[in-house]
Amino acid sequence: MESIYSLTLSELKSFxxxxxxxxxxxQILFQHLYKNKKTQSISPKTIEILKTQYSFDLPEIETVSKSPDGTIKFLMKLHDGKTVETVLIPFHKRFTVCLSSQVGCAMKCSFCYTGTMGLSRHLKSSEIIGQYVVAASYLAKETGTKPVSPNIVFMGQGEPLHNTEEVLGALDVFMEPMGLGIGPRQITLSTAGYLPGMKKLAKFPQINLALSLHSPFNETRKELIPINQHYPLEDIFEALDNVPLMKRQFITYEYLLIDGLNDRIEDADELKKLLSKRKAIINIIPFNPFPGSQYRRPDSQKVDYFKDLLVERSLRTMVRTTKGSDILAACGQLKSKTV
Ligand code: SF4
Structure with a gap:
């Protein structure tokens, strides 16, 4: 049965x-579903009509892992028993929810635990929205208050641009003012550079974009992100350069810093060539090891050294503080136990 959470406001109206x-x-139903408002009741007859056609089920929380740094990782079970991970990350009294867009992932990035799983299936928009609703209501119960709606990053399991239609459907619901009303600047979509999906970016609202860059050299990037063989940096940048950006909008370039692999002066020089004329922010992410990973995390001195190399080259650069690595909830560490 189709989920009620798959419907946009206009689809629900038409129904x-x-x-x-x-x-x-x-509108009243949207406020019930997404704002937990019970100001006006809906007649039992209408509920019955809806329930004959739509399921009101949400993903179930199978396990919760909490890190002392405040990160909360959920393993969520879907209607067919498959599981995905969703992470709540604290940041300055707010939370960001990191959503999965697929069960597993087809991209097979060599630094990523999810990549070792392969793709099991795409998530439906209702399952993407469901992760958010479940995580946000868990947070509300935990804190005993109604927290401000968490921001969203599509950086969990899966390549969101490999599942564009369902991600677009979810964005429609997330941004609906009658529902969650999340602003486009509160949402970030991160891609590994899946070009067929990037060519559809014009259909997307003006949310924040992030590219997993990780190396300015095709040869090294290919080792880290195998799809780079088919979609090299030249083509990816051509697609990115066509994305309209607002005045103060930048594209974030994620740079997973791996000891001895992509932390050299040549890397900094090439990054300068690639990014100095673009509206770019480089986000250095020190590699987070996972069981069986082949790469090493650089120590903090090496991270600072590489950051300084970029800053000296006038590149806007920040270092992402790792959160939740003790519970395998940090970037690249997600892997559901059962798929
Ligand atoms: S880093 Fe992202 S795109 Fe690459 S395998 Fe992991 S989940 Fe997929």
Missing amino acids: LVKKDQSPELA
């Missing part, structure tokens, strides 16, 4: 009209 119900009820 109600077809069933001789008032379209106004769609």
Whole structure:
């Protein structure tokens, strides 16, 4: 049965009209589903009509892991028993929820635990939205208050641009003012550079974009992100250069810093050539090891040294503080136990 969470507000309105119900009820229902508001009730008859067609089920929390740094990782079970991980990351009294877009991932990045799983299936928009609703209501119960809606990053399991239609459907619901009303600047989508999906970016709202760059050299990047063989940096940048950016909008370039691999002066020089004329912020992420990983994390001196190399080359650079690595919830460490 289709999920009620897969419907946009206009789709819900059309359904109600077809069933001789008032379209106004769609807004009330959206507030029930997404804002937990119970100011106006919906008649049992309407609920019955909806329940004959749609499921109200959400992903179930199978396990919760908490890090002393405040990161919370959920293993969520979907209707078919498959599982995905969702992470709540604290940041300055707010939380960001890191959503998965697929069960597993087809991209097979060599630094990523999810990449070792292969792709099991795409998530439906309702399953992407469901992760958010479940994580946000867990947070509300934990804190006993109604926290500000968490920001969203599509950086969990899966390549979001390999599942564009469902991700677009989820964005529509996330940004609906009658529902969650999350602003485009509160949402970041990160891609490994899956070019067929990048060519559809024009269909997306103006959310923040991040590219997993990790090396300015095709040869090294190919080792880290195998799809770079088919979609090299030249083509990726051509696609990115066509993305319209607002005045103060930048594209974030994620740079997983791996000891001895991509932390050399040549890397900094090449990054300068590639990014100095673009609206770019480089986000250095010291590599997070996972069981069986072949790479080493650089020590903090090496991280600082590489950051200084970039700053000297006038590149906007920051270092991402690693959160949740003790519970395998940091970047590249997600892997559901059962798929
Ligand atoms: S880094 Fe992202 S795109 Fe690459 S394998 Fe992991 S989940 Fe997939």
